[in-house]
Amino acid sequence: MNESGSERLAIGRIRTSHGVRGDLKAVSYSGETDHFVRLSELVLSDGGHEKVFRVERVHEMGGGLLIKLHGLDSPEEARLYAGWEILVDRRDASPLGDGEYYFADLCKCDAVKDGKRLGKILAVCEGGGGDMLEIQVPSGKRFFVPFRKEFVGGIDIERREVEIEADWLLQ
DSSP states (O other): OOTTTEEEEEEEEEEEETTTTEEEEEESSSSOOOOHHHHHHHEEOSSSSSEEEEEEEEEEEETTEEEEEOOOOOOHHHHTTTTOOEEEGGGGOOOOOOTTOOOHTTTTTTTEEETTTEEEEEEEETTTTEEEEEOHHHHHHHHEEOOOOTTEEEETTTTTTEEEGGGGGOO
């Protein structure tokens, strides 16, 4: 949540600087880019620090995005933000279609198997073969479950439940 009480969502990540004017190369988490072009402001976060920037311009470039932020005027300044996440208010994120959800919403869900609560989803992490759900069970142990149809069944954001198909979590 930010100061105004609206929730922020991570919509992308800064890759590196580009050119001599302080532009940033970025990638969209959703693959969608239209919502980036409409941004007037965004927040960059490294997980511990956040900085608000006014957006000067955004355009697509080679499957990614090129973003110019007010106050970043050199490649040296821009490079300081490589790896930082791009956060926006939920209303400025890519609109959801039917059956779609934000990863942030999964982190509010319980992991369930056959109606039995297994634990809480803590995070969605990048793994070598794709995304992983980090689940903490009541004992405090944490497990990573591949976020693939063989391991994850139905997702019900309204009920805050994600069905886990991985029997090994029960052991």
